[in-house]
Amino acid sequence: MPKTEGGARSTVALLWGEQGQPTRGPKPSLTPARIAEAAVAVADAEGLDAVSMAKVATSFGVSGMALYRYVPGKDELVDLMVEVVLAERPDLTDAGPDWRPRITAWARAISAIYQAHPWLVKATTLRRHVTGPRQFGWMDTALAALELTGLSYAQQHQAFLLVIGHVRVTIQQSADFDADYAREWGRLTAERLDRDAERFPALTRAIAAGAFEPAGADALEFGLDRILDGVQALIERAPHD
Amino acid sequence: MPKTEGGARSTVALLWGEQGQPTRGPKPSLTPARIAEAAVAVADAEGLDAVSMAKVATSFGVSGMALYRYVPGKDELVDLMVEVVLAERPDLTDAGPDWRPRITAWARAISAIYQAHPWLVKATTLRRHVTGPRQFGWMDTALAALELTGLSYAQQHQAFLLVIGHVRVTIQQSADFDADYAREWGRLTAERLDRDAERFPALTRAIAAGAFEPAGADALEFGLDRILDGVQALIERAPHD
């Protein structure tokens, strides 16, 4: 029933699961959620760029245009994919009453989801992205943990951005890594670096010391520890209660 | 002279400025660098997605296909754009002999470049991105500053990733913000959040406290201070000399 324009239901209503179902006409054979699930399968297997309306439609044996009866466009489909993949917010009470174990558990939980679906970074970065209820749920859980710091709300928000930003960057740096491609160009680039070693002295030393070996420590944990140490220092410096 | 395949010069040679110029045939009317500069102008004005071979070519009054005589493909053009925009590495000796002022100055300098060209984030995130000499130069400068921490090379590398990651995330979060779009959907979403306030208690409190007002403090400086406080704590905890 609630329509906005054309034959396309409102994106917000779509994300919050409030599509009033029609009464007349043939029974719909699909739902937005099923379409989003099929799109997620494509993205998991071949990346977000491989998600095209036509390819998703073949999962159901219908033409590409059929999907436009359920989803206003591709941007909105991507928004739906995000909500499909985001499980319900985690329960952090197991992590105890302190802010730090809680936000750490939160970061690990959402990082696991990002790791399973690396395209999430790009999907939630699109400038026309609309935030859905599950995304808000995860935000709420993180902010609840950070309220325990006693920091100001503005500082809580900044700390939240810092943590989620770190998770996203970490995933991006590991997921964009194409081993075959890196080998190919890494060899050519290494030659060039060798030839110009005195031009990049610190870099050359770091490479020689093996600092760029991918077998290094877990980037998520390292950064999280540093960031939360910094938040800790802020709490101690400026007590708010 | 040094060709790899087809008529396309090697991307690595291209980035390092080692294209041996041809002797026979008509004088080339363009150069890879000039093409990249025109592409940068398009990206600055309309975003990276608006950079198409055809559109860049119109800057020179030639057809889109003409550019393929100078650049193997679009991915390589984007790599060149990155090198064009990255100025020469900064001189950090003004910042004194300590690691912290140096890496802070470094972060501010590269953040200024990212801010002037927000598409840099996406451009250097493409999985087939090839790192050029100027990018290596900036890396080298950062690692030289972090060598002063006395941390292990692996830790220096992780700290570097943390800092550059923070700069990139900060830019992405501010640059992807489309004010008109945010107003449009923000209103609809706010209604929904109001209706479900008890479902998102911490989020509701934070919004009520004005923590989401964009007029907040500088995200770059806040995160940088937290991260470097964390690095400081690591140095104090595990002295390496």
Add this chain to the structure above:
DNA sequence: TTAAACTGTTTATGGCTGAAGCAGAACTGT
């Protein structure tokens, strides 16, 4: 029973990257 509402199709438009082939320009060695 008729009209409205709805689904899924075909067709078409305009965008993009990039392959192939062609005309003509400018250099090389004879």
Add this chain to the structure above:
DNA sequence: ACAGTTCTGCTTCAGCCATAAACAGTTTAA
């Protein structure tokens, strides 16, 4: 001087993509 070679820049084309428009068929409400 004059081929032959090599190079530029063009046109054409194929194959993707999102999505607009028009249409045929289906189901229900009035």
